[in-house]
Amino acid sequence: MIKSRIQSIGWPRIIIFGFLLTLSITAIGLGIPMDQLLSSTLVRVGMNGILVLAMVPAIVSGIGPNFGLPLGIICGLLGVLVTIDLDMSGYSALFTAMIISIPPAAIIGAGYGWLLNRIKGSEMMIATYIGFSSVALMNIGWILLPFSSPETTWPIGRGLRLTISLEGRIASLLNDFWKIPFGKNQYIPTGMLLFFLLACFLMWLFLRSKAGVNMYTAGVNPKFATSSGINVDRQRLIGTMMSTVLGAIGIVVYSQSYTFLQLYLAPMYMAFPSVAAILIGGASTRKASISHVIIGVFLFQALLVVALPVANEIMQEGNLAEITRIIVSNGIILYALTQARKGD
């Protein structure tokens, strides 16, 4: 009975949760303010949620975790840049950015999906390098694209800046919507969390639709799907497109909360935390659900948020903050990947 319960939750989740609990207790012991930890955990959940959700259509359609997420992220960045160039701000800018980024994300996603259909079986490795090389390619793009707003371009020479402030544009729009303050200067980013949950709900509806059943079937058993008259390649293509589009929308939400737009090398490694989060949440490389997204993004981000100050308190000499951050986040990613299961 207990054994089957443990099995249904899964050991990796129990271990991660246990680790998180230990860290939290240590944090309290060290006198680190909990309200601050809670608030930044919630903010980070909202920021990363949709990027993690982008993994769902990819996994469900059978291409596995979408390591090529930077493709979608680049489209989202483009969307925001266009709104700044058009001198837009506020909610209209936010939603315009999302809407503008959808068509390029869909087109690029389709091409990416077409490619993935030709390399069945080694999607993960190839997707990773597609992500990497697209980032490299866009490094040239960021320099050459004809953006002219002084906010986004270097004052001297040509090309876009490394980081672009979104202050006065779309910064913190969703975070501040219906925000609930608590503790000392802390708040719950209600708007952003609601937006994330809305996206989750729409995805949930999709998975229960006929199109969702088609995609699910193609993903879990391509042969079964073929014999049921489903065009498996088409489902994989649609899944990849949806994932790329969600990546674009996800980065818009992420950036408005971060209040900066990060170009050039920043999108390079953004797929890994999202992949790790959904795997920690209990997804396998063939099966994923909304609950995996929500549990996963919470566990992953909470761990990251809590581990940092604790580590800094314990090892006080020098400035180890950045190094600890890298060790902890890559450690979790590594653990998640070793736990990735092939279906079962």
Next chain:
Amino acid sequence: MQKITKDYSGVVVLKDIDLEVGEGEIHALLGENGAGKSTLMNILFGMSVIHATGGFQGEIHFAGEKREISTPLDAMDLGIGMVHQEFMLIPGFTITENVKLNREITRPNVLSKVLGKQLDTLDYDQMNSDARNALDILNIGIDEYTKVAGLPVGYMQFVEIAREIDKENIKLLVFDEPTAVLTESEASSLLEAVKILADKGIAILFISHRLEEIMDIADRITILKDGRLVDTTNKEDTTLVEIAEKMVGRKIERMVREVRSSEDKPVILSMRNLKVDMPGEMVLGVDLNIHEGEIFGIGGLGGQGKIGIANGIMGLYPTRGEILVEGEPLQLNNSRASLERGFAFVSEDRRGIGLLLDTSIEMNIVTTAITAFDKFIKRFAFLTQVDQRGIRQHARQMIEELDIRCQGPTQHTRRLSGGNQQKVCIARALTLKPKIILVSEPTRGIDVGAKKIVLDTLIKLNKETGMTVVITSSELAELRSVCDRIAIINRGVVTGVVPPDASDAEFGLLMAGRKRRAKQND
């Protein structure tokens, strides 16, 4: 030379088999798929599967002495060799290199004197002349330095044989269906070579499905059936018909009393020169007419192409030819078209194609109906949602009707027993309300009780709804107990369509590839 008595624990797959092969004798071993031939050979070679599953009882005597053969290496040391059905050759190597693989003749050199024998120089001249010798024994004029890649299949078989006879101590050579992949002329030169080997005093154990070639070369014949020894006879004392009869003959219990004649009913499905490119089950031009409302059986030995027919109809493997459904041509290579024309398919690969293993029983049952026919779908403007309640209700009904033993409609199918998994597959097919249901290997790997229920279900369906049922099965007895007519497939073509009460001998001959001449030979 050898006397074996074996019994294999757990499920008895071999019971009290005696097999004796004399020096220079060609001894044929016959039996249907699953008769126990391969298990017997595995025991002879001390394969690890045998020891991992609890060993065996009985004794092996070789050259007059009792021997323990616990690894394939032991068998090799004794001088037992095997020519495999699938070639175990390295394509990029020459014939010599393949023949001498891991038994290379070497000369020491400077480096190897210091660093050990592994670095010895290969003595190609000696190796080539050895390989030449072996090929000469087989009467093969091919050059020993040719690369194996690109050789015709027949020659590869000879390279395998050359490798075995090149071993100096070879005393017993086992051929496992050596002619299965060969053309007729290749096969006959192989048989010649086998005779030459026997004349040199090597004992030959020859496994084959082709009765004619066995009658041609064998000195003695042993027939296995269901893990039991049926008979060992001298070739002179028996006939082809008698062997065929012994190979397939068993008591048939008809589950349907009368054999119905459906000749007067309209033809619902007809195949014209159907070719299906399914690896291992090639269909090479099948013509069949199946009448409305009949239970039609497709039988034959494994690998002959019977499985390919249903898979071809469903568009799962590249298919050519013509299929007519109720007189109208069916679009080939299109699963959706096949579903829409009223076919439903219960695959022989239950866990691979037939089921979504980590998905609930209810979704397994309805998925195809959803994806192909928009059933169990509710529409809200442009949005669709699955009809949970409808699915649950339908699944419960199916679980009850087919008596699927499970914890409930939401249980995953992975943990179900084979029989219950098969029932889920059938439930999925029935949900499509098909006109023709194609069932492949419906009882493979399921227990006796479940077998009966599965077959009963098919009979009941056929009776009550008039659904046309096409059963493909390796178990002839099963086909003969339920079908109205049975087509036997051999080497990708139909060798005959006979009623289930035809004689054992006739079935045996058809399965061995003798076209309808069977009757005249009686």
